[in-house]
Amino acid sequence: MKLFGVFVPEKDRLLSYFSQFKQGKGGLTVYLAIIGLILGGFGFGSIFILGHGHTINTSSLVPWGLQISTYVYFALVSGGCIFTNFLGNMFFHEKYKTLASRVIFMGLITAIAGFASLASELGHIERMYLFMLSPNPTSPMFWMSVWYTADITILLVEYINIQRNNHSKAMLYASFVIPVITYCSLGSLFGAVGTMPYYYSSLLPIYFLFSGFLSGNALCGIIAAFQSKASGNLRLIKPFVRLQKIALASVFVLTFCRVIIGISSNLSGYEVFRETFFQNVVFGIGGALVVPFMILMYKRTVGGLILSSVLVLVTQFVARLDLVVEGFRVPVFRVYDMPERISYFPSIFEILVVLASVSLVALVYVVCEKTGLFEIAGKETH
Amino acid sequence: MSIIEDKDILEIMLTDLQRALKKPRKERRWAMAIDLKKCIGCHACTTGCMSENLTPPEIHYRPVKEEELGEYPNTGMRFLPRPCMQCDAPSCTQVCPVTATYKRDDGLVVIDYEKCIGCRYCLVACPYAARSADVGHYYTGDFRGKTYEVENSGEYGKNYRRRSHWHSPIGNARKCHFCIHRVEKGELTRCTTTCLASATYFGDINDPQALITRLISKPNVFRYKEELGTKPMVYYIT
Numbered sequence: 001m002k003l004f005g006v007f008v009p010e011k012d013r014l015l016s017y018f019s020q021f022k023q024g025k026g027g028l029t030v031y032l033a034i035i036g037l038i039l040g041g042f043g044f045g046s047i048f049i050l051g052h053g054h055t056i057n058t059s060s061l062v063p064w065g066l067q068i069s070t071y072v073y074f075a076l077v078s079g080g081c082i083f084t085n086f087l088g089n090m091f092f093h094e095k096y097k098t099l100a101s102r103v104i105f106m107g108l109i110t111a112i113a114g115f116a117s118l119a120s121e122l123g124h125i126e127r128m129y130l131f132m133l134s135p136n137p138t139s140p141m142f143w144m145s146v147w148y149t150a151d152i153t154i155l156l157v158e159y160i161n162i163q164r165n166n167h168s169k170a171m172l173y174a175s176f177v178i179p180v181i182t183y184c185s186l187g188s189l190f191g192a193v194g195t196m197p198y199y200y201s202s203l204l205p206i207y208f209l210f211s212g213f214l215s216g217n218a219l220c221g222i223i224a225a226f227q228s229k230a231s232g233n234l235r236l237i238k239p240f241v242r243l244q245k246i247a248l249a250s251v252f253v254l255t256f257c258r259v260i261i262g263i264s265s266n267l268s269g270y271e272v273f274r275e276t277f278f279q280n281v282v283f284g285i286g287g288a289l290v291v292p293f294m295i296l297m298y299k300r301t302v303g304g305l306i307l308s309s310v311l312v313l314v315t316q317f318v319a320r321l322d323l324v325v326e327g328f329r330v331p332v333f334r335v336y337d338m339p340e341r342i343s344y345f346p347s348i349f350e351i352l353v354v355l356a357s358v359s360l361v362a363l364v365y366v367v368c369e370k371t372g373l374f375e376i377a378g379k380e381t382h
Numbered sequence: 383m384s385i386i387e388d389k390d391i392l393e394i395m396l397t398d399l400q401r402a403l404k405k406p407r408k409e410r411r412w413a414m415a416i417d418l419k420k421c422i423g424c425h426a427c428t429t430g431c432m433s434e435n436l437t438p439p440e441i442h443y444r445p446v447k448e449e450e451l452g453e454y455p456n457t458g459m460r461f462l463p464r465p466c467m468q469c470d471a472p473s474c475t476q477v478c479p480v481t482a483t484y485k486r487d488d489g490l491v492v493i494d495y496e497k498c499i500g501c502r503y504c505l506v507a508c509p510y511a512a513r514s515a516d517v518g519h520y521y522t523g524d525f526r527g528k529t530y531e532v533e534n535s536g537e538y539g540k541n542y543r544r545r546s547h548w549h550s551p552i553g554n555a556r557k558c559h560f561c562i563h564r565v566e567k568g569e570l571t572r573c574t575t576t577c578l579a580s581a582t583y584f585g586d587i588n589d590p591q592a593l594i595t596r597l598i599s600k601p602n603v604f605r606y607k608e609e610l611g612t613k614p615m616v617y618y619i620t
Contacts, residue, residue, distance in 0.1 A: 051547025053518030060440060060514035063502035123500015123515070123553025130480035130497055141479035141503050194610065195473065195509040333464060333511035335445040 006163045009371030017371045027370060033363035040356020043349045047120050055349040058121070061338070062328045066346035067121035069324040070354050072186065073215065073317050074114030074361075075148070076208060079183035080216015081107035082155065083209075084243060086176035092239035099227060099236065101162045101374045102365075103220045104175070108155050109364050110219070111148070113357040120353050140189040147182035154178045183212050190323075197269035198327040201261070207254045211316060214247035218312035223365075225302045225309070237305050241296055244308065248293045255285055272329045275341075276322070284322070288315030391580050394593045395570055402586035403568060408487035411588040412560055414571070415597050416463050417619040420581035423448055423461035430576030434561060436535040438544065439521055441514040443558035444573050463582070465573065466491065466512040466558035467606065467614030474504035474513065483555070489615055492559055495542055495550035504555050509610050516544075518552040539563045560584070587615075 004011050020026055047055045058065040085103045088096035119125050131145045158175040161167050187205030194200050201207075221240035228236035259280050262273025273280070292308040292315075299307070325344050334340070368374065402410050423446055431437070431444045447462040472491050475483050482497035483504055505513045520531045534541045538559065542551050561571035565584075569575075574582045585594035597603070598617045605614045 051518040052553065053547065056517070058502075058515070059517065060505060060511075063505040063515055123502075123517075124498065124550070127480070127497065127499045130482070130499060134480045134482075134497060136476075136479055136481045138476045139479040139503070141477065141501060145479065189503075193477075193507050195507060327506075331511070332509065333445070333447065335442070335447045335464075 005373070006160060009368060009373040013371045017367070027366060029362055029366045030370075033359040033366065036355045036359030037363060040352050040354075040359055043352025044116075044120055044356060046349050047353070052123065055347060056121075057344060057347045057350065061331060061342045062325060062344040064121070064324050064328075065344055066321060066350040067117045067353055069321040070317075070357055071114045071118035071121070072208075072324065073320040074110045074117065074357060075186055076183060076212030076316075076320070077215045077219055077313075078107045078111040078114065078151075078155075079179045079209070079212040080214065080218075080247075081110065081220055082151075082175055082179040082216070083213040084217045084220045084240070085158075086172060087243055088239050089172055092242075095235050096239045099220070099224055100167075101159065102223050102227075102369070104155060104159045104162060105368065105374065106219055106223065106361070106365060107179075107216070108152065108159060109361050110216075111152055111155065113360045115148075116360065117353055117357045140185060140192050144182070144185040144189050147178065147185050151179050151182040180209060183209050190327075195332065196327045197265075197267060198262075198272045198323075198329070201258065203254065203258055203261070207251075207258060210247060210250040210254055211319070214244070214251050214312060215316040217243045217247050218309035218316070221305050221309040222313075225305045229302050234302070237302060240309075241300055241305055244305070244312070245293060245296055248289050248296075248312070252285065252289045252293075255280070255289065259285075269330055269332075272326055275329070276326055279322070283315070284319055288312070288319060391583070391593065392570065392575065395574065395583065395585055396568075398585045398589060398592040398594070399565065399570060400568060402589055402592070403566070405586075405588075409588060410488040410586045411615070412468065412489055412565070413585065413587040413594055413598070413615040413617065414465060414468075414560065414574075415583040415594050415603070415617040415619055417579075417581040417583070417597075418460060418462065419620065420579040421446070421461040421463060421577075422579050422581075423459070424578050426576045426578050427463055427573035427582060430572045431558070431561075434535075434564070434572035435537055436530070436533055436544075437556070438516060438531075439519045441516060441556055443512075443556075462606075462618070463573070464510060464512065464606070465560070465616060467510050467612065467616045468560060470613035470615060471611060473507040473509065473610075473612060477503045477507040479503065490560060490562055491557075492538060492562070493555060493557065495538070495540075495554050498550065498554040500553040500555070502555060508557075509607055509612060510614075513555050513557045516551050516554055516556050518544075518547040520544075536563045539566065 056065065081103050085100060089100065131142065136142050154175050158171050161171055184205035187208030190199040191201050191204030217240060221244055224237050224240045228234055259273060262270055263277055292311045295304050295308040328342050331338050331342055425446050427444050428442055428446055435443060437443060444463055444465045447464060449460045449462060451458045451460055468489060468491050470489065472485060475485055475491060479501065480497055480499055483491065483493045485491050502515050505515055522531055532543050532545055534543050544552055547553055564571060571584050574584045583594045583597055585592040587595050587598065589595060597619060602620050603617050604620065605617055608614065
């Protein structure tokens, strides 16, 4: 299989970019991403060398922290890219197709970045092979791993197809169905935990799916906005503006339902919803959903899309951290000097892991963009 | 010393235990009963457990919750020791993606430290918060030279030493296992033997003659969060 021009940029363009890079003309994003990767690498290294006890702030009281929420975030962004790809292909045809390879590529890269973050959270990453040798079919986490693998495989095939102008409808549908199942499995991983009222809900898989659609579309929206600016073709942003409005409205409904169900319940553990009501409404709904929607309503421009998308990406990241961590706010069995409410703040090493994941996505995408990896698919019909 | 039928209850339970060990493993059903009227909240079970299993900081297999009941002036205290419930329908084994935690045929829920990937899903799923994550903390800050911190605890009858974060049980989920390493040698669980008020009973509930079987068949017995359908094997006597 052809490697250059499909998976990695053409050799001569890569070499020419490398010489530009050495002269300091590689682009600010690339230099910043490299610094981010070096710092993130330091964070990763410290976690693996020093161990969790000395580096991360999760504990028995807060078993999942920033790394898990970052994994969830990137996994959802990845799923959202695929959702966007499917809807773009279905409803926007010509307006969308020049961006298809970029969107699928982002789906792949964000899935890998998410896994990198997850890897630093596991106590014994070296035993991951046991998912194959000793599987437990009753575990949502096992199924998530199965679908995650299938998802990356399908994404890869779809990406190759697009890059080789060999696009098929069957693969398009497969690249929609498999990720939907994957991200619903991720939602059920949380939603099926009956002991954590903040998670426990049949609404959560759907909420995850649409939150992912929103975040993924926001990331693709930024790419579309820059592409539109570079090519002068303002029609490129139209599908993303429209899809983002749909995604914002869907997540609004689901978040609203989740909060209302939460505050109206008297079951033990549901007090988290009442205690986080203000932040959920003001930031989770107002800042994260209503404001980006209003921006798109009144400013359907490249700048408006970028502003709205950046706001969505940042607020969804915070929303994922909130979702994961707030679940542990009320201790299940409070003994000794345990506080009534558990608080968690990530360590510098955990933050560096996030930086590494973000930098990885930025670096790989920008280098591939600058070296013209996506040009083949963009120029031709598929 | 607590006496039932002119015998020390520890002696009765030991006799019950010997009888149970003569049976094939799958015919046993280990369970625990805790008499809340007798528990004085001395935490001897907690400290006994810690020294038996050499648990690191912040990991308590058997903490004792102190609950205030009622409102002034009609108030009271209740002490609720909480070992692992060894549920018959455990949520932890269901969620473990690699079957590192599983239910043995004698009813015990155990963790295979060599298989646990440290995902902590079981911690999230346990409704009793009976599981802890061993992230690699030491009482002495640094384990080097402090032999107590790295001694073999003998858990599950194996040689697990907390040497570094590369070695289990560091990085794993940990929990009470009814001192199975002691039980299989014919000894009672450490919390049972250290209990000052003899409030903890242990034995095989498949044995109709066993003391624990007779105790849990009375109406003044409840199981913690029984409504969740986890079928806990720890009974509280009130």
